[in-house]
Amino acid sequence: MSEPPDKPGSGAPDSPGETPRKTTTQPLAPVDPSEVQEAGFETTGTFRDTPLPGVPKLDAPFPPAPPPGPKAGAAPPAGPPRPAAPRTALPRPGAAPGQATPPPRPGQPPGIGAVAPAPPPVPRTPTREQPAAGPPRTPTREGPAAPTAGTRSPPQAPLGSPTGEFLTEQARASGPAPQPGVVPARVFRPTDTPGKPAVPPLPSLGVNIAPVIPPLAPVKAGPPRTAAPRVPHRPTRDPMSETSIGIPVVPPLPPAEAGGPPPVVPVVPPVAPAATATPAPGDPESQVAWKAERLDTLDYFELLGVPTTASAGEVKRAFYTESRAYHPDRFFQLDDEAFKTRVHEVYKRVTEAYYVLRDDVRRKKYLADVSGPDRASKLRFDELSEKETIAQVKQQAAEQIGLNPKARQQFQTALGEIDRGNFVAAERGLKMALTYEPQNALYKEKLTEVQARLYEESRGKAFKIK
């Protein structure tokens, strides 16, 4: 409706006419709103019988009747362009000039007091900014809640770590891939998982230690066929990250083995899968199926198709590529609900992967997890990992400088003394720091260091003196 105003700076015309008005508003500030308002509620009552439709009638807040109020009587009828008088009068109407003001109202002529059960005072607009403490609301909400907590058992605290770990793993099997077909499909997988625990992690190697796959193929005729069509789309879909890895030829098909050993038979033709691969590339459905099936065996790096060394930018780019492939909106028009759920499951995992990998701290922790011995149970960054991460960060901070402020202070001065070569003072400082924080490894380490220096020094001195 309105055109964007091109009016530049505002400062312009504070026309002379306004300035006086502004000053008039100021004296009003102190008016106690509640007082004035209450008076007003009576007037809404009188309003109804107003003969003039559409024009609400407002009584003067201070009825002209009681003249004693020195200024009250004067003001309303005249509606005078406010000299000094009303301004002094207004601020305190409720407090001082008793009769004229609202509080005494109850005893006043009936006509006015009639509307007694006035609603709560209209909050004036200024109240709006205060987010308004919620004391009244708390009880209401707590009310119904509390009793139920008593009768029914309240939510339990999270489980301890060992169980939690176990559980999450279990759930993973059932949870994300509810289709019955999925689990059996992985039957041929045993070959990939078992090797893992024993295997030393190869973090530096990217996702693409794929060559392992071929050995599988010969073993069973069936599996490779199912697996095959899904192989190829990867390169087409995700050339960017592929190239970054440097072995673009090998389809990263069996990412399940990524961390695993490349030892066995890398010789076998990687060609075969590549060839069978061709049908799949353009077909999003098989892509999704492929990914959905492996959802629980891929780690986040594999899921996004990036090497563990990928930069933040690469992770982001990979996420965008994956989004283009698996975003549920892409399949929105399809009617196949089961397929859509699968897409949804895949995409949820993709965002999860991105969420973890884009954050340096989480990513570090996750990388350590999946390249460790319990890789299988650590493929998802769950609440446990989250907690461990937080604990780790805290621990690190603790080790760096100490948790106790006094200890930290002592430690800092001790470091200064070491720099100055004053090892006796440094030892004292470190010992003090250790009394505050006896567990701190860094302090202990420094202390032994200093003590060694002291020992050497004392030996040297002794030698010299003699």
Added chain:
Amino acid sequence: MADDIAIGIDLGTSYSCVSIVENGEPVVLPNEWGEVNHASVVSFLEDGTVLVGNSAKRNIITRAETTVYSAKRLIGRYFFSDEVKKAMAVMPYRIVEGDNNSVRIQVRDQLYSLPEISALVLKEMKAIAEQYLGRPVNKAVVTVPAYFNDNQRQATKDAGRIAGLNVLRILNEPTAAALAYGFGRDVNQRVVIYDLGGGTFDVSILEIGKDVFEVLSTAGDTYLGGDDFDDRIMTWLADDFLARTRLDLRQSKYCLQMLKEAAEQAKIDVGQKGTADVLCQNICQDASGQVMDLRATLSQDQFNRMVMDLVQRTFKVCDEALQSARLTAADVDAVILVGGPTRLPIVQNSVRHYFQKEPLEGINPDQVVAMGAALQAHALMDARTETFLVDVTPLSLRIGTVGGYTERIIEKNTPVPIDRSKTFTTSRDGQERVKIRVYQGESNRADECEMLGEFEFAGFRVGYRGEVKIEVTFEINTDGIVNVSAADTETGQKTSTTISLSSGLTEADIQRSILQNRQTRLARGMVHAVPPGTSRDVLPDLPSAVEG
């Protein structure tokens, strides 16, 4: 083919817009009188029909008690919330308490839930689109402020259903605006959407990589909007009037409405012309029956001083968003202003100063959201258009723990869709059900967060305490709506869930409302001539795709 079209609706606090994509370009649809911004006002007329839009807005003063506006401020809120209390004080229509702390609006002797009111606005939008297209429409993308919580989103979605619309997606307004800006432009940019609407303020930072729109972070204030600017002017006018005449206009809701209208106009004028003359004729009578007028002049300077703190508050929110995205103002490539109040010079200047960047020109702040919604609707319906929105959850998802505290399950600004699981166990031998309360908010105290609901799980194995493990999965879907499911971890058996949302509508309520909505006839604006051949009253009977 008729079911092939989906419309985009910007359901605003004060104004709503409807848009569709035609020939690849989003078009904002006018109603039969050429208006494209429709006031989100619902006026219940004596003859049982309902008037919606700008003509209903005129009834705010004349039929104050039967005209409902700013319903978006109340949707999805509990009766005991501050916002509702505030509304009860200033709104001329009657707000009453319904079951389970819900809010109901009483019009004459009828009670309406908030989704039902919003549904009437949506119905009008739908009717506008149907009239424009000449065929029924039953699919839509509806926008909500990014900072809306789950209750508010759910209620908005319910409103869509009640209006006979299949809501394909609940889209965040800033995201929609970014989509409208970046669609088909092939840009790689970081953009900030500064969305100051009638009742809410949102800021979102997005990274646009061609067709992928990734929201990096979002922050907002659901209690800050153009209405607050109006309030400042109203306060000033009323105080001024009080000082001169010793009459307090705020005591009468009728005077208040006139004041509000005058203040809104003054705000617009001051933004356009640098100064505003306020004139409210016959605003009230004094004790002696003398009819009084309200006159005032508002200068730009004065106005700026009144609202400066509000504007500053928006930048606190911007700080927060930048911080969550781990960016500084210098990393931003473009700033997009959305919402009517961003036309004010003070807002534009402050934004320019804060981001050290000219806000983008040539974007209509009132319509861009609806256009984005239409684009998204189109992309969802058409397999060839591919845009991928990766939005985030604006609020952390928490569960209640012992002692009135909460524990965070999903952090705010986590990309959605996402799920997160947590394992619970029983606390008593032979326990048959477990109850979990879910909250949204940033505080670890339960009473400072918004409760989404209580979830009760039953049907798991009965055993000794601590022995039964129930894995509860919290999922936030692409609409930003929370789903909860649970399974017994040992048996893998899914447990049944009963969700007792405290202010939501039950399925039966919704079905009843759908029927009622279908029977409600939209009135034509009385001030306008009735164009011949309009069949808007017939439209409600058209088949609509409402899912059970």
